[in-house]
Amino acid sequence: MADGQEVEAGTKLVAKKAATLSPLPLSIARSALFSVAPNGPSSKHRVIPTAKKGVNATVTYTGPHLNMEHFRLWQALLFIAEERGQLGGEAFEVPLSEVLRCMGKDYKHKELKQKISSILTELKAAVVTVISDRVCYQNDSLIDVGDLDLETRVLTVKFGKRIATRLLDREILKNDIDRSREFKRHYLAIWLHGFISSQASRADKKNTTHTFSVDELRRLCGTQVKARWHFCQDLERALEKLKKPVDGIAPLVKSWKWDDERTKKNVIVEKVHTLVKLLDETKGTAGAKERRTAAEKAAASRATVAL
Numbered sequence: 308m309a310d311g312q313e314v315e316a317g318t319k320l321v322a323k324k325a326a327t328l329s330p331l332p333l334s335i336a337r338s339a340l341f342s343v344a345p346n347g348p349s350s351k352h353r354v355i356p357t358a359k360k361g362v363n364a365t366v367t368y369t370g371p372h373l374n375m376e377h378f379r380l381w382q383a384l385l386f387i388a389e390e391r392g393q394l395g396g397e398a399f400e401v402p403l404s405e406v407l408r409c410m411g412k413d414y415k416h417k418e419l420k421q422k423i424s425s426i427l428t429e430l431k432a433a434v435v436t437v438i439s440d441r442v443c444y445q446n447d448s449l450i451d452v453g454d455l456d457l458e459t460r461v462l463t464v465k466f467g468k469r470i471a472t473r474l475l476d477r478e479i480l481k482n483d484i485d486r487s488r489e490f491k492r493h494y495l496a497i498w499l500h501g502f503i504s505s506q507a508s509r510a511d512k513k514n515t516t517h518t519f520s521v522d523e524l525r526r527l528c529g530t531q532v533k534a535r536w537h538f539c540q541d542l543e544r545a546l547e548k549l550k551k552p553v554d555g556i557a558p559l560v561k562s563w564k565w566d567d568e569r570t571k572k573n574v575i576v577e578k579v580h581t582l583v584k585l586l587d588e589t590k591g592t593a594g595a596k597e598r599r600t601a602a603e604k605a606a607a608s609r610a611t612v613a614l
Contacts, residue, residue: 339366340373340435342529343494347372370433375494377433379487380426381449383409384464386484398452398465406462411488420457427453427462489553496545498528500559503549504581512580514561518573539571546576 339355355366383406388394403423412419433449452465490496502524508515525538532538549560557579566573 339527340368340433341378341498342372342374343498344372344529344531345374345376347374347529365436365438367436368433371429373429373433375497376422377426377430378497379410380406380423381430382484382487384450384453384462385466388464388466394466396465398463401462401464403455403460403462409484409488411491420455420460423462424455424457427455485556486553486559490548493545493548495528495530495541496548499524499542499545499549502527503576503578504559506578506581508578508580514577514579516575516577518566518575520573521571524574542574546574 349371350368353368355368384401385394386409387401387405388399391399393399403420406423407419427450430450431448431453435447435449447467450464451467452463454463455461456463486500487497490500503517506515506517521535521539521542524542525532525535530538530541532541546560546563550558550562552558559578559581561577561579563574563576565571566575
């Protein structure tokens with residue numbers, strides 16, 4: 308099969324599944340794209356599993372394996388672009404030292420230059436499709452332009468308008484960057500922050516309690532830890548980090564506990580109020596939804612007449 312035919316087939320597969328899906332919060336898409344595992348195989352039209360609590364979407368991905376280092380760089384560049392008012396605009400330049408500070412890294416480490424350059428190349432090759440009943444975000448790269456001049460240590464970056472308006476949650480970006488900077492290399496804590504912050508909050512803005520399956524968290528985060536008990540230990544450490552305040556920002560997790568200390572099948576988490584941004588409905592998906600509804604009504608009417 309030719310590449311063009313494969314793309315068309317992959318798109319049709321995603322579109323077919325979209326009929327049963329719900330609106331998508333940004334953080335769930337991010338949690339699905341970036342794995343806690345440092346290494347992994349590249350993907351071609353891979354359907355990525357997403358959270359099952361209340362909101363689902365089909366996320367397909369083509370490109371290299373993305374880990375938490377890819378996420379931290381992508382997040383830092385988004386934050387800097389937002390601060391400068393340059394999201395979805397022209398390419399801009401930023402010193403490598405500023406980017407590394409946002410990532411919580413020591414800019415004096417010489418080997419970081421080559422590593423950042425490599426990560427930028429992989430982010431440019433990362434192509435994402437997100438489809439739900441409300442959104443159709445197809446075949447867009449996570450970053451349009453990303454180059455590092457190794458001599459001057461200056462990055463040239465550009466984000467497309469679609470990323471700025473459709474995949475960026477400005478309400479939580481600042482808190483995200485501050486917390487992840489403090490988490491350093493505790494990748495599960497960084498991943499959990501995005502995942503938990505995307506879960507539903509109460510309308511009265513009081514704390515909300517959610518119960519998560521440990522096995523489901525293990526599957527979603529992409530961990531390579533084989534022993535379940537070992538993952539439970541990592542999960543405990545990550546949740547404890549999420550309970551600590553960072554630079555005056557209230558902690559995301561108020562409290563947590565196991566449903567059963569012996570089996571540790573589920574973890575019960577009390578989270579503070581967070582804003583969840585649902586991606587805007589597009590004309591294409593809205594029209595498709597209306598056509599499906601009309602077809603279903605017509606079919607029901609014909610069935611009634613037949614009876």
